[in-house]
Amino acid sequence: MQYHLNGFKAGNYQVPDEAREPAPPPPMVDLPKEVDVLIVGCGPAGLALARQLAGFADIRTCIVEQKSGPMLFGQADGISCRTMEIMEAFNSSELVVKEAYQLHQNAFWEPDVQNPQQITRAHKVADARLGLSEFIHGVVNQARLHDILLDGMAHSITHLVPHYNRRLLELGVDRNLTQDLRAHPITATFERNDARQSNQVETVRARYVVGCDGARSAVRKSLGIELQGDSANKAWGVMDVLPVTNFPDIRVKSFIQSKDNGAVMLVPREGGYLVRLYVELDLLGKDQRASQLNLSVDDLIARARRIMSPYQFEVKEVAWWSIYEVGQRVAERFDDTPAGSPDSLIPRAFVAGDACHTHSPKGGWGLNTSLPDTFNLGWKLAAVLQGKSQPKLLQTYEAERRKVAFMLINADREMSALVATRPKAEKDASSVKTGTADIEHFIARQNGFIAGTSIGYDASWLCTGHENQALASGFPIGQRFHSAQAVRVADGRPVHLGHLNKADGRWRIFIFGDAKSPLDAGSGSARLVGFLAGADTSPVKKYTPTGADVDAVIEVFAVFQQQDLAIEAMPDFLWPAKGKYGLRDYEKVFQTNGAHDIFEQRGIDRLHGCIVVVRPDQHIATILPLDAHAELSRFFDGFMLK
Structure with missing residues (x-):
C-alpha cells in the first residue's frame, strides 16, 4: 500500500489520502462509579489490556486517558514479530501486515576510507529476524495500531470505549480491603480537563487498577514506586519526514556513522515515502534535560544532512519530530505489594509499559515490551475476577515481566552505545570507538530478543515440566x-x-x-x-x-x-x-x-x-x-x- 504521496495525513489507511480525515473527538460521557478494572492510559499497554478485557461480558472495565482523543501520530513505529503474533490473537494481524512496511534488509554505512568526511556503504544484509516467526518485523504508525485495538474494543461484547480528557488527581488503596476479592479497595479521583467541563471532579472505585500512563506515571507515583537506573546523559532527535534524496538506501533500515558529525539510524516507514530518522545529538550535562538544548527541527535536518554527506537530503514535510534523552530505568516493583510481603498477599494495583520501564526508542522496544506486559496481565486478571483461578496468579505478573524489563534496558544500553559515534560521558573518552560491524553483531546476537520471540519466563508453577x-x-x-x-x-x-x-x-x-x-x-x-x-x-x-x-x-x-x-x-x-x-x-x-x-x-x-x-x-x-x-x-x- 502507498500513501502520503502529497503530504502526511493521519487516520485510517484504508481510506484514500484525498478522503482521509481524523476521527472527530469523542463525546464526554460520565465515568462509572464502580468497576472491576480501572486502566489509566491509552498507550499500547493500556489498549492491549482493554482489548483483552473487553471480550469478557462479566467484567466491567474502564479505561481513562488524559489526552483529548485518540492518538493521531505515534512515537513508536516498529512492530516486532511477537507483537504481530499477539495481534493475531486479537484477530487483527492481517490489517497490520497489509499496512506495515516490512523490514527485510539492513544497510550499514561508515566514513569513506578515501574521503572520511563522506559516508559509503559498508554492506547490506538480510534482517536477522527473518524466519523467527511466520510474521515479519514491520513499521507502521503507532496510531494505526491504536486504531485497530480501539476498533476491536468498540466491536466487542462490552463495546468498550475510552474516557478522554481526564487527569488523575489522586489514587488511594485501602489496605484494609485489599485481601477481600469482593471489595473495591481502589479509589481514583479524576478532573475533567476539556475546555467546556474543566475542573469537574469524578471518582471511580475499582477492584484493580493498572497504570499504563507512561514514564511520568501518576499511578506509579501514587503507589510510591520509584524508577531505578541510569539518568539520561545523551540526547537524540527523531523525525518523520517526506524527503527528496539520492541516498540509495532510503527504503532500507540503515545504520549510518560519520567521522565527525555523529550518527543516524534511518527507518523507512509505511506508505512508500515516509522515513524516520534518529539523529545523534550532544552529551547532556548533569541534571540537564534535552528540552534545554533549544534545538529546532531545522537543526535536526541540518545535522542529518552533514552526517549523510555527500548525498542530498531535502525535507519536503515533517510529519512529527521530537528530542529525547537516553536513560534506562526500571520500577522497583510492578505492583502494590511491598518488598518482603507474605506470599499470600494479593496485589490490587499494577504498573505496565513505560510506567515501569524507560529507555531510548531506537530499538523499537517500547511498544513491543509494553504491549506484551499487559498481554501477560490481562488473562490473569480475567481468570481471578471470573473465579476460574486462585488470586496467587496475579503475583506472577511482576516475577515474569520485571525480568523482561531488565533484559530490555540492558539491551538498550548496549544498542545506544553502539549506534552513537561519541563516548557517552567524559569518563568514557578513552573507550574504543565502535563501528557498524559491532551493530550488526549485536543485532545478530540479540535477534530473538529484538523480535520478541525468544523471551521466556523462568521455571515456576506456571512454567514447569x-x-x-x-x-x-x-x-x-x-x-x-x-x-x-x-x-x-x-x-x-x-x-x-x-x-x-x-x-x-x-x-x-x-x-x-x-x-x-x-x-x-x-x-x-x-x-x-x-x-x-x-x-x-x-x-x-x-x-x-x-x-x-x-x-x-x-x-x-x-x-x-x-x-x-x-x-x-x-x-x-x-x-x-x-x-x-x-x-x-x-x-x-x-x-x-x-x-x-x-x-x-x-x-x-x-x-x-x-x-x-x-x-x-x-x-x-x-x-x-x-x-x-x-x-x-x-x-x-x-x-x-x-
Missing part, C-alpha cells in the same frame, strides 16, 4: 508457542497452529500423537483422549462449568503423524457438539504431510509424542508425556478453581 523438554525441543518451555502449519483433517486446509491460541482467556492442550494410530485403543493419544473426556480427574471435566461447551475453559487440539485419517473416525471429544444447536466443531484435529511436518520442524518425539500445554498468553506452560495423566491434572489443580 522442563525434564520433558526433549519431547518437543522446538517448543522451549516458558517461551511463546512457535507456530508451524499442520493440515486440518476435516477439509485438508493447512493451518498455523499458533493462530489457534486466541486472546480469549482459554488454555490450550495440544496432543501430538505417538507412532501408533489414534484409532488404536492402545496408543498413547487414544488413552489420553479417553482420560480427558471421561475421567473425574480430567482438568477439562473438572474445570468446565456445568452446561458450558466442552472447550469453554480448556480447548484441546490433536495433531497426528498418520496421513490417512477421517474426521468421522475420531472420538467425539475431538469433534464435539457445541452451542445451543449442538453443531459439530470440525477444527480440532490435524495431521502432518511432507510439506507441513510440525514434528520435524519443532523437534517432537515421533515415537512417544507429547502433550504441550499453552497458556492464554500463548506461552508454553508445560510439556508432558502422553501417559502423564496425573501430572496433567496436578498442573491445573495447582491454581485453578472449580
